[in-house]
Structure formats: structure tokens, C-alpha cells
Amino acid sequence: MSKVTGDAFNFSLLKRVMAYVKPYRATFVWSVLLTLLLAAIAPVRPMLVGFTLDQHILKGNYTGLVNITILMLVLLVFQTAFQYAHTLLTNKLGQSAIKDLRINVFNHITKLRLKFFDKTPIGQLITRTVSDLETIADIFSEGLIAMIGDLLQVIVITSIMFYMDWKLTLAVLVPMPLLIIATRIFQKAIKVAFQEVRVEVANLNTFLQEHISGIAIIQYFAREEQEYKKFEKINVRYRDANIRSNWYYSIFFPVVELISAMSLGLLIWYGSKTILNNPTIEPGIITTFIMFINMLFRPIRELADKFNTLQMGMVGAERVFKVLDTQEQTEDIGTLAPQKLTGNISFKHVWFSYDQDQEAAPKYVLKDISFEVASGQTVALVGATGAGKSSTINILNRFYEIQKGSIAIDGVAIKDYQLAYLRKNIATVLQDVFLFSDTIFNNITLNNPEISFDEVVDAAKKVGAHGFIERLPGGYHYNVMERGATLSAGQAQLISFIRALVYKPAILVLDEATSSVDTETELIIQNAIDKLMEDRTSIVIAHRLSTIQKADLIIVLDKGEIKEKGTHQQLLKLDGYYKRLYDLQFSSVGIAK
Template sequence: MSEPQITGKTYDADLLRRMMRYVKPYRGIFIASVFLTIVMAGAAPALPMLIEYTLDRFILQNDTDGLRAMLLIMLGLLLLQTVIRYFHTLMTSTLGQSVIRDLRIGVFNHITGLRLKYFDNTPIGRLITRTISDLETIANIFSEGVIQIIGDILQLVVILGVMFYTDWKLTLIVLIPMPLMIGATYIFKEAMKSAFQDVRKWVANLNTFLQEHISGISIIQYFAREEQEMRKFQAANAEHRNAHIRANWYFSIFFPVIEIIMAIALGLLVWYGSKQVLAETLSPGVIVAFIMYINMIFRPIRELVDRFNTLQMGMVSAERIFAVLDTDERTPDTGNMQPAQIRGEIVFNNVWFAYNDEKWVLKDISFKIAPGETLALVGATGAGKSSTINILSRFYEVNKGAILLDGIDIREYELNYLRRTIATVLQDVFLFSDTVAGNISLNDPAITREQIVAAAKQVGAHEFIMRLPNGYDYQVQERGATLSSGQAQLIAFIRALVHNPRILVLDEATSSVDTETEGLIQHAIDTLMKGRTSIVIAHRLSTIQKADKIIVLDKGEIKEVGSHQELLRMDGYYKRLYDLQFHSAGI
């Protein structure tokens, strides 16, 4: 369940530049946001300056008419700043959400194109974290990070410039505690970097844990593991809590420190400024304005820490997301062949295959299936049967040798074309949270309702579907939980039929079907196989006796080849397996 921790740069210019590429389609909003940021920074000292002017020129001079006019001006300024801030917040939020929408589409598209080997080694919960919560964190870079940091820095520069212009000696006195502020900010930033990385790590770990355990809830309940798994979850949840508490603890120390430093600055202002006022070398309005300036200096500095933390969290998330996008686990799609017709001849030519290193799953496999023939693969679990069909569809790549389709290496075909040519019905049927019709057509607009119904009738499933509430529009729950295994298998057969493949693969496709349902679909299977090249994997030998050729695999090697009768006459591995099955069945 462990999540690899990324400990790269706190602020990576290359990473930020890469994220900014996603801003290009929205450069108008970005430029407008930056412009409003500059306007707000430039207007920040306006109110203190007006208050200083009003105090010295109108309040101390008892000029009520002038005071009334200045109050109206200040009210207008506040309203204008409010309107500008509203549009600024709206645009930065829109920018952030637009960027992550595009980025999320890109991440999802990339993930769905990765080869199965990547998913063998990567927890699904971790990918969910990348696609959902990590991307939300990146959105904050644009809505609360980069642009806001620019605004805070500009505001600091403008206010300090005004302060030095107004009274440089008083400004230097006020800035005496600033080195303390800088030191505290640096220490806080480094501490928060580690805390935020831990928070993101445990969010991903919790997502992974929940995804795995909710998906496998039946196993947990079958073996009464609820209490033990709860303890594991409590431990992971406690680590997540502790990471958050540590982050909040740093905040709870930092902000009081900032308040103390700010209080020191105010004390120095009052001490030095009051002496200057009494000496009549400084006006009271300047003192009031400087009190506001101090707040306007320390607030951006304090918020800059929050902004940098937001940027820091976004950088951590961005590094994780781009690590997924940079994953070179896509099946090379360099082929361009898309012939109008496929005959269906399949040749395995000295094929070697391993999932990891050289722990060979298939060893020097060679065979040929003529167009329209049916080949059955038989063997014990782990013999290499499913691996054979996985490399045929290029879910995994062969290590040595070649697979030919109609005399051409399968790598020469366009990848989607190759996979559309092959329809596979698996033992473990996966159904989406969609209608029955949607699960059959996989929402392919080229497949009509009439084609779906015709295929269902051919399989013999039309009647059971019509008995469901809303028939073909019945909403199937996740993984087909509301259907029996036999019904789900029938839908998988309809799915294969309606896509009209040239090559059919049945991987233990009838093992979960009861006797009555098996009889219902056997005729449909025979009909579907006619004129198509078919590969059948089955433990029940009764389902493959009509196959044109049967290959017996053992530990990745071909042990026997022949028809059902030929293999029985060999009195070898197949004959022993046949006798074992039929004797145990009482035949």
C-alpha cells in the first residue's frame, strides 16, 4: 500500500513551465487576471494615502465639507476595489478549473492507453488519486497560487515604495524586525514541504486501500476479516490524521510568530513616530497611514507563505501527475495497416513471452490456425493459455518470435483495428454502470438497437432481458451486481456477436454458466464460430470436443497437438485429463 514519495525541487521552473502550457488555450483569461492583479496591487496604497490626506487636511482643520467629499471618494474606491476583486476571483477560478478539466482529460486518455503491464504493478486507488484529488490541488496553483503570488509581491513593492517616499527613516525603523520575518518564513516553508508531501502520500494510500477493500468486500466478509481490516484502515487513517495535524501545528506556531513580529514593528512605529509628531517634524496622518501600511506589508507576507504552500502542494501533485503522463508504458502503435477484409489466418512463429525479466510464460510456441478454424487451448492453471490470447491482442508484447495475421506481423496493423478484429469473451465478465444496451454496444453509435436485439435473440437472451425492468434500458449496477453470473455471461456473448469480429476468443467463457444457460448459448456459440477463426480456452473438455485442433500446454510449452480423437489415441496428458474429468463427473 506504500506510496512512493516524490522529493524533488520545492519550486521547479521546468515543471511550472510545463503546467503553463495548459494555460495557452485560455491566455485571454490569464492576461486579464494578471492585469487585474497589477491594478489591485497599484491601488493598494490609495486608501491609506487618502486617509492620511483627509486627517491632515480636513479633520485636523475641521473642514466638514472637504471631509464629506473625501468620504464619498473613499467609499467609491472601496466599491471599485470590491468589483475588481470579484472579477479577479471569478477569472482565476475559471482559469484553474478550465486547466484541470483539460489536464484531467489528458490524464484519463493517457491512462486508458497504457498497456496492461502498468496496471499489474500500479494500484488503481493511486491512479484515482492522481486523476481526482491531485488535479484539484493543481487547480489551486492558478486560482490561489501563481497569480496571487505575483499580486502579493507587487503590492509589497508598491507599498514599500510609497513608504520610503513618504518617510524613509520611519520606514527603516518599521522594517527592523523584517529579518526575523524572513527567517521564520524560511523555516516554516521547509517544514511545510515535508508535511504536505506526507499528506498527499497518505491520501493516495487511503484511496488505494478503500478501492481494493470495497472491491473485495465479499472476500473480507466470507473470511470474517472485518475487524482485522478495520485495524489496518485505522492505522492508515491515523497516519493521514497525524500528517494533517503536523501541518496545522506548523501553522499554529507560524502565525502567532508573525503577529509578534508585527506587534514589534507597530511598537517601533509608535515609539519613533510619536517623538517625531511631538517634535512637529511628522504629521499624525502619516502615523495612521503607516499603521495601515504595516498591516498591508505583513498581510501579503503572511499570505505569501500560504500561496507558496499552495504552490508547493501543487508542485508535488503536478510532479506525481506528470510522472504518470511520462510513463512509457504505452503499446507502440506504429502500424498503419487496415485492410478492408481479414481472412483470419493466425500463425505463432517461435514465440517467447515473459511478464517479468526472463521468467518465461511461453517458450518457443509455434502453431497455425487456418481461416475459419477453431483452436482449443488446454492445460493446467499457469500453463500459458490466457497469455497466448493476451499477446495476440497486443495487451503484452512478445519478447522473441512473431505473431502473424494473414501472413503479416500483428505489429504492422493499426492497434485499434487489430483489437476491433478480435472479440474476446472472458470468464470474469465486467459490466459497467450503464444500461443493458449500453453494455452490449459499449456506446458505439454505429451499433443500432435493432442490431442489439437481433444479436440477443441469436444468443437466446432476448426473453430474459425483456423480463428486466425497462428491458434493454435496465440500469445494470457496477460489475453487474444485480444480474446472475449466467445473465452477465449472456450479455458478454451478445457484446461479442454485435461487434461482428473476424476472430473470436472464448477464455473460459462458459465456466460460470449453469447447465441450462450453457445449453441456451451453445447453439449461438456454434453459429458465431462458423466462418470465423476461433480460439477457445476451457477447463471443461466437453466444450471443446468439436474443435478442429487442440493444443495441450504445460508450463509454457506445447506438449500435444491434435483433434479430440487424435489426442485420446495418444494416451498422454490430454487423455489423463479427459479421464479425470469424466470419471469425477460419474460418466
């Protein structure tokens, strides 16, 4: 994408923005028509004032004066009504287009690979979908259409002035080159200032999002004062960027007023001299021209301001479209969506790296991984932190793509399945449970209308969570607040377990699902796990002995490689890596081998 600069306007970018206006053509057409109408009406009042001075006031025609006054009042009422409708329609147009664009951005972001979020701050994305989009809305309400209106007004007024007295008009326009030069300098300077403001807004949002989300860590380690100082520095940079932009305005507007005053002085000097030398010239033209000067310079001054509003909107548009143009979505070309999966899983010589830069040698976190899990079997992945356990689950869900090898379910490559269908059939319970600020019921169903209340209750009873949910105020309609702040870790884990159950997956993934709960809650979950694993393929990442012992296959991973495979007893007899891991982690709890 080409960049918006202070030297050139990116019309291709504007064309992309205007594409979102197509569903609202009627509103756009009416906005343009009202813009034309207002530009045509604007010069009428000054002309009426000049005419009234010459034909009624100087001639003592009281009746004509009253009639003209009534006419101007009627004209003012219509102009006010048209201006109201124009402002309403342009704002409606902008907000409607931005609503559609914001929906597209959010929909695009939710489909991006996890790799994108690994390297993109969440605060930056919030800035793109909120404040940057609002600057695009200003393109319609205060930018493009308003600029068209101002340009038309300048053209109409200048044409009328030349028609009325071309010599007087030239005298008025003598300082105009100075205004053009000042406007050009202002446009370049304010564009740079606007870019700095947008950068600092993104930095501010990123800092706030990260530190408010991690407030517990800050307080645990008493880092409030240090983080306050960091925020103060960011806030100072944001303040300074805004002050710089306002400083340019504080210089430009007085310069415009000075140039306008020069035009007014030249008008009075030349006009008075002309009238004195030629008494037949009516003084009303001077009055009309004085009003025209204000109407001429105000749009020119606002044109610079509105052009920069347009430019700021284009800066926002460039940032937003950069997100939309991000080609990091998981490729979804699969067409298969069978009525039911049996859950046979096959990994064959799989190599995977999070660094997918093909120009550099990738650092593989999984190396030549091969194993098979039959339908209804349970496989346990064990190993030290960083061994590749979670990576195995991530590539099964296609959150990341493998570089070599193949992964199949029921003998079909996972790429051949529809992506939504694949993930719907792989339910995952993570160690770090995420709950939305919503009811327990909505957190379980994720607002899926196909899941009934009775199904949720039945799943909760199987898990053993129905009792504690019923005791909460409102039961299943209790609001758990952001990230489940009002629930214990065990309760949140149980809710995530119910969430996995109600989707009736063919494959169940438990990623350290019981490591955050107390012994009593673990027993409740473990009883449910035993029932859930019946006739369902399960992949378990766990350090708890009870789950590992019952697995049909245990795979021991170390630094991305499979070191050993077998059942619990088989691996103990090997007296190898698993045996050492077992002795290290479990023998101290006094459980017999």
C-alpha cells in the same frame, strides 16, 4: 524528471503546468491585469485616510471629509468588483486547465499496457487523477497569480512608504529579517508535511478502493474487524500528517503577528518621537503607516502560505506528470487496416515473459510456441492453471509484447496493424465479466454510435438473451449497476457474449466463457457458439468437453510449452498428457469417450 524539493523550485515543472493555460490566454491575461490593478488600488485607501486626517479632520473641513468618504466608498465598490472578477477568473482558469490535464491523464492511462496496472494500485491512480489534480488547480486560484499580486502589493506599498518617509520606513522594516528567516523555515517544514499528506491520501484511497471492491470476500471470511483495524491505522497516519501540517501553521502565523506587532511598536515609538521633536510633521503619516503595516505583513504572511500552496500543487504536478511520462504504452506504429480480415493466425517460435527486464534473465511463461489456425477454424487451448492459456490470448491482443518469435494474422505481423483495428477484430469473452454501472444497451455497445439498437436486439436473439432482457424493468435500458451486481452470473455472461457479437470480429476468443454459468444457460450459449463459429476463427479456452470435442485443433499446454497438438480423437489415441487430463476432468461426469 527532477524532483520538487524544499530547497529549490522546479521551474521546468511549472512550465509544463503553464502549457495547459495556452488555450485560455484571454482569461490568463485578464487575471494578470486585475492582479496589477488590485495591487495599484490597495495603497490608495490608507493614503486617503492619512490625507483626510491631516487636511480635513484636524482642520475641521466637514465638506472635504464627506467628499473623501464618498470617494473611498466608490473606491471600495470598485475594489470589491475587481476582487470578485479576479477570484472568478483565476478559479475558472485553474479548473479549465485542470479539466484538459485530467482528460490527458485519463486518455494516457487507458492506453497503458496491462503490465503497468499489474504493479500500480488503482487507488493510487484515482488519487493522481482527482485529488492531486485539484492541488494543481490551486496553483492558479490560490498560488501563482495570487503570489504575483501579493508581491506587487508589497513592492508598491514599500515604495510609497520610502517616498513618504524613508526613516520611518526603515524603522518599520527592522524586524523584517526575522520574518524572512521564519518564513524560510516554515516553507521547508510545511513542504515535507504536505508530501506526507499526499502519500497518506494515496494510501487511504488505495485501501478503500481495494477493500470496497473486495467487500464480498471480507464478509465471506468475517474479516470486518481485522480490516477495520488496518483502516484505522492508515486513517491515524493520515490524521497525524494533517495535524503536523496544521501545527506548523499554528506556530508560523503567531510568529508573523508578533513580528508585525514589533514593527507597529517601532513605528509608534519612532513616529511619536519624531512628531514631538518636529511639530511640523503631520500625524496622518503615522495613521497611513499603521494601515500600511497590516497591508504589508498580511501579503508577506500569505506569501508563505501561497508559496506552499504552489509547492503542494507542484508536488501534485510531479506525481501527475510522472504518470503522463510513463512510457508503457503499447507501441502503435502499424498503419494497416484492411477492409476485412479472414482470420488466419500464425504463432512461430514465440517466447514470452511478463518480466521484461532485459538486465535479468526473464522467466518465460510461453516457450517456443508455434501453431497455425486457418480462417474459420477453431483451436482449443487446454492445460492446468498457469500453463499459459490466457497469456497466449494476451499477446495476440498485444496487451503484452513477446520477446522472441512472431505472431501474424493473415500473413501480416500483428505489429503492422493499427492497434485499435487489431483489437476491434478480436472479440474476447472472459470468465470474469465486467459490466459498467450503465444500461444493458450501453454495456453491449460500449457507447459506440456505429452499433444500432436493432443490431443489439438481433445479437441478443442469436445468443438467446433477448427474452430475459425484455423481462427486466426498462428492457435494454435497465441499469445493471456496478459490475453487474443486479444480474446473475449467467445473465452477465450472456451480455458479454452479445457485446462480442455486435462488434462483428474476425476472430472470436472464449476464455472459460461458460464456466460460470448453470447448465441451462450453458446450453443457450453453446447453441449460439455453434452458430457464431461458422466462418469465424475461434480460440477457445475451456474445460467443458462439448467445446473441446468440436475444435479443429486442440493444443495442450503445460508450463508454457506445447505438449501435444491434434483433434480430440487424435489426442485420445496418443494416450498421453491430454488423455490423462481428459480422464481426470471429464470421465467422472459419465460422458462417453
